[in-house]
Every structure is written in C-alpha cells, then in structure tokens.
Amino acid sequence: MDLSPIWLTLKLAGIATLLLLLIGLPFAWWLSRGKSFIKIIFEAIITMPLVLPPSVLGFYLLLAFSPQHGLGKWLHDTFDVQLVFSFPGLVLASVxxxxxxxxxxxxxxxxxxxxxxxxxxxxLGKTEWQTFRYVLLPNIKPSLLTSAVLTFAHTLGEFGVVLMIGGNIPGVTRVASIAVYDSVEKMDYASANNYSLILFSITFVLVIAVFMFNKYQAKGPIA
Amino acid sequence: MISIDIEIKLKAHHGGQLLKIKRQFVSGSVTKIWGPSGSGKTTLLKMIAGLSAPRKGKIVADGITWFDDEQPINLSPQKRHIGFVFQNYALFPNMTVQQHLEYASNDTGWIKRLLQLGQLDNFTTHKPDHLSGGQQQRLAILRALATKPKLLLMDEPFSALDSKMKTTLIAELKLLLKQLGVTTIVVSHNLQELEMFEGEVMDFDDEV
Known part of the structure; x- marks a missing residue:
C-alpha cells in the first residue's frame, strides 16, 4: 500500500493549521473587537467556504491561481511561482x-x-498585545485547541477544492481523500478501505483527545 | 489634584439622563461616591480611568490633561497610571494569586507586603476559581495597588467581605493609602459600607 497520500495529507493539514493559527488568531481578535461595516464584509467573506459547494470555491481558486489570469499570472510572471497543480497551491487553498x-x-x-x-x-499598564497574549489567549485555550483540531481534521477531509486546484499528481497533490476516490474509480476497494480507515482512525483519535482535554480543563487543577 | 468637568449621557435603560459632574479631588484624599444602581457611578469611574469617554468636558490630573473633547485629547488607560478595582473583580482565570501580582509589578518586596496585607500569602498558588468571594475581592484590591498608582478607583470593593474582614481590610487599607499618598475614589450603593471609610461624600442623586 502506498502511504504517500497519507503523509501528504498530514503535511498539508499540519502546515495549513499552523498558518491558520498565525493568521487566524490576530484576525479573530480584530473581528471580536467592536462592530463596523468592513468587519461584517470580512466576516462574510471568510464564512463563505462554510456554505459554498467546495467545487465552486475550487473553481474560483482555479481561475485565480491559473497562470493565464490575474493573481496566478502575476505570480507566475513575477516570481515564477505556479499555484495550480502544486503543493503550495493546495496549502493556500486549504488555508x-x-x-x-x-x-x-x-x-x-x-x-x-x-x-x-x-x-x-x-x-495595569499593559498594551493590547500583552493583554491578548497573557490574558485573553490563555483563557480561551479549550476553544483554541478545538479550533486547531477542527481545522486540522477539516483539512484532512478536503476533497472538492483539492481536486480542482491540485488534481491527482502522486507525491505532489494526491492526498488521501483523492486516493480514496481514485481507488474506487479503479475498483480497488481494498486500497480505498485502507485509506478510509486510516483517515477515520486519525480523525476519531483527534476528536476523542479534544473531548478529553476539554473535560480535564473543565475540572481544572488548583494551579 | 484631579479636576473633572464632564458631561455623561447615561444609557437608555438607565433613563438616558444627562449627568453633569464638576468636581475636584485633592491629592491623597478619599472621596466616597454614593448613589443608587444605574445612577452613573461606575460610568464615572470608567471615564476617569480612560476605559470610556465622556460626551464632552475635561479631566486634568496633576496638570496633565487626560481628556479634553475640544483639543481633542483622550489619554489611554495605560498612560493614566491608575488602579481600578472592578465590581466583578475582573480577575484573570488563568493566573494564580502570585501571577496576578507579578503581572502588575516586578517589585517582589512590594508583592510580598501586599500578600500579607490581604492575608493571601498562603494562597499564592491558587487560581481565582479556588478562592472564596472575599479572597477574590482582596486579590482585586491588591492587584490594583500592585502598580503603586497615584489614583485608586474602587467600584463596590467591599460588597463580598464579611463585616470582620471588612473592618480589618479597611483599617489596613486606609493606612496603606495614607502611606502611599494615593488619591482614592470609592463607589458604593451602600452608604453604611462607605461610613467605615473616612472622607468626603459625593451623593450621585444630587448630581443628576
């Protein structure tokens, strides 16, 4: 059994989660403070992937990343970077x-x-950053962990967007969900089952770990 | 000397009245603000602290303008160097008693003294969830004092203390405030509670 789709999936989910921790936390903090029209617009934009069919999102990202159009053309001409059918493109799409x-x-x-x-x-004289780092962030630890695990697990299960942006290139863009689909197409149910079982097990363990952590946090040690 | 001449618009659910406050607080003095719930006492403290802004007016402390709607100037709470005891304590659930004080100050000797004053020296490793109501309230007062502020604002600071602890703490606190020369404004809806504190009374019913 070729395990490369599993490793590629874990790598993709890990990198996407780390990037989202870096980008998402300050962004969430900004959104949480007060209300303005611009914040509503930003919030609507980042919520769209929840409601849009992944294929629609994938289609627009494919257009955007394509070396023949706008952003993709600029990246290709300026930095010689191609996002379509490449691992960096998958990471960006996953983020x-x-x-x-x-x-x-x-x-x-x-x-x-x-x-x-x-x-x-x-x-107490603390700046907004110190307040965020030492007061706010530690007090949302359970939510933070849940978000990170959900992000990781959600990226593990990506299919539509990944297929549109990355296609099915072994070792580059062929993640586990694509490998399952590909195996079923080839009537190789044994491989499809193996990939599915591994994804199922990883996700199950992650979710159990989150529940256990949150339960422990709820009890809370004295110090 | 802190000089206040401001206009506050109370929230609609508190009647939406316009409150005009003109007052001077002498350095090192204690002023007791009394008034019913919703009369704007907490709002006034928050405006002095820089946590919210008055509709218009001026707040000047020791010659430094903290707020002036005409200039306009609105100094951040960080720059006002005040101590604030919140009505709900606003203790940090992630920090122990010791960490609360260390977050506010690097002066270990001062922290030790405060812990003794508040009788919390045996609870340094406890987080707020594992302190009684009285201990939480004392921690909130100690944390506000940890930065050695020039102005201490206290919003209903003794409501969760039993009468014995209240008497002890107020006696010690009065001494400490005198030593530090801290100008203090203490707010309560319970006039009897404020009687234990010596100082000028400001009746909020008269200000509206």
Whole structure:
C-alpha cells in the first residue's frame, strides 16, 4: 500500500493549521473587537467556504491561481511561482477553505470573555498585545485547541477544492481523500478501505483527545 | 489634584439622563461616591480611568490633561497610571494569586507586603476559581495597588467581605493609602459600607 497520500495529507493539514493559527488568531481578535461595516464584509467573506459547494470555491481558486489570469499570472510572471497543480497551491487553498473553522470559534470565545478582563489589564499598564497574549489567549485555550483540531481534521477531509486546484499528481497533490476516490474509480476497494480507515482512525483519535482535554480543563487543577 | 468637568449621557435603560459632574479631588484624599444602581457611578469611574469617554468636558490630573473633547485629547488607560478595582473583580482565570501580582509589578518586596496585607500569602498558588468571594475581592484590591498608582478607583470593593474582614481590610487599607499618598475614589450603593471609610461624600442623586 502506498502511504504517500497519507503523509501528504498530514503535511498539508499540519502546515495549513499552523498558518491558520498565525493568521487566524490576530484576525479573530480584530473581528471580536467592536462592530463596523468592513468587519461584517470580512466576516462574510471568510464564512463563505462554510456554505459554498467546495467545487465552486475550487473553481474560483482555479481561475485565480491559473497562470493565464490575474493573481496566478502575476505570480507566475513575477516570481515564477505556479499555484495550480502544486503543493503550495493546495496549502493556500486549504488555508482559505478552513479559515472559518479557525476564526469563527476563536472569535466567539474572545467575545464571550468579560470585557473587564481586558480593561483590568489595560489599567495595569499593559498594551493590547500583552493583554491578548497573557490574558485573553490563555483563557480561551479549550476553544483554541478545538479550533486547531477542527481545522486540522477539516483539512484532512478536503476533497472538492483539492481536486480542482491540485488534481491527482502522486507525491505532489494526491492526498488521501483523492486516493480514496481514485481507488474506487479503479475498483480497488481494498486500497480505498485502507485509506478510509486510516483517515477515520486519525480523525476519531483527534476528536476523542479534544473531548478529553476539554473535560480535564473543565475540572481544572488548583494551579 | 484631579479636576473633572464632564458631561455623561447615561444609557437608555438607565433613563438616558444627562449627568453633569464638576468636581475636584485633592491629592491623597478619599472621596466616597454614593448613589443608587444605574445612577452613573461606575460610568464615572470608567471615564476617569480612560476605559470610556465622556460626551464632552475635561479631566486634568496633576496638570496633565487626560481628556479634553475640544483639543481633542483622550489619554489611554495605560498612560493614566491608575488602579481600578472592578465590581466583578475582573480577575484573570488563568493566573494564580502570585501571577496576578507579578503581572502588575516586578517589585517582589512590594508583592510580598501586599500578600500579607490581604492575608493571601498562603494562597499564592491558587487560581481565582479556588478562592472564596472575599479572597477574590482582596486579590482585586491588591492587584490594583500592585502598580503603586497615584489614583485608586474602587467600584463596590467591599460588597463580598464579611463585616470582620471588612473592618480589618479597611483599617489596613486606609493606612496603606495614607502611606502611599494615593488619591482614592470609592463607589458604593451602600452608604453604611462607605461610613467605615473616612472622607468626603459625593451623593450621585444630587448630581443628576
């Protein structure tokens, strides 16, 4: 059995989750603070992948990343970078596709914290960044972990977007979900079952781990 | 000396009244603000702290303008160097008693003294969830004092303390505030509670 689709999937999910932690956390923080029309627009844009068929999102990303059009052409002509049918393209698509799974829960968790926590920190002379880093972020740890795991698990299961952007290139863009589809197409049910079982097991273990962590957090040690 | 001449618009669910406050707070003095719930006491404290802004007016502390709608100036809470005791304590659930004080100050000697004052020296590794209501309230007061502020704003600071603890803490606190020369504004809806504190009374019913 060729395990490369599994490793590629884990690599893709890991990189996408890390990038989303870096991009998504400050973004969620910004969205959680006050209301403005521009924030509503941004929030709507990042929520679109939740409601759009993945193939629609994949189609537009394919157009955007294509070396013949706009962004893709500029990247190709300026930096000699091709995002379509490449691993970096998959990563970028995954970041966009999984963004609502990271930003949404983190934003809600930040909004549920009492405003007075941040206010107390400001009166102690702390900056907004120090307040975010030392007060707000540690107090949404369970939501943060849940978001990260959901993002990871969601990226593991990507299919439509990945197929449109990456196609099915072994070792480059052939992730596990594509390998399952490909195996079924070839009537190779044994391989399809193996890939499916591995994905199922990884996801199940991840979800169990999150539930156990959240239960432990709820009990909470004294210090 | 802190000089306040501001206009506050109360929220609609509190009547939406316009409150005009003109007052001077002498350095090192204690002012007790009394008034019913929703009369704007907490709002006033938050405006002094820079956590919200008045409709218009001016706040000047020791010659430095903190707020002036005409210039316009609105100094951030970080730059006002005040201590604030919140009504809901606003303790950080992720931090222990010790970490609360270390977050506010690097002065270990001062932290030790505060812990003794608040009788929390045996609870340094406890997080707020594992403290009683009185201990949480004391921690909120100690944290506000940890930065050695020039102005201490206290919003209903003694409501969760039993009368014995209240008497002890207020006695110690009065001494400490005097030593530090901290200008103090303490707010309560319970006039009897404020009686234990010596100082000028500002009745919010008269201000509306």
């Amino acid at each position: 966009i596709y999984s963004m609502p799974f990271m930003v949404g829960p983190v934003k809600s968790a930040l909004q549920q914290l009492p405003v007075s926590l941040a206010e107390a920190s400001y009166t």
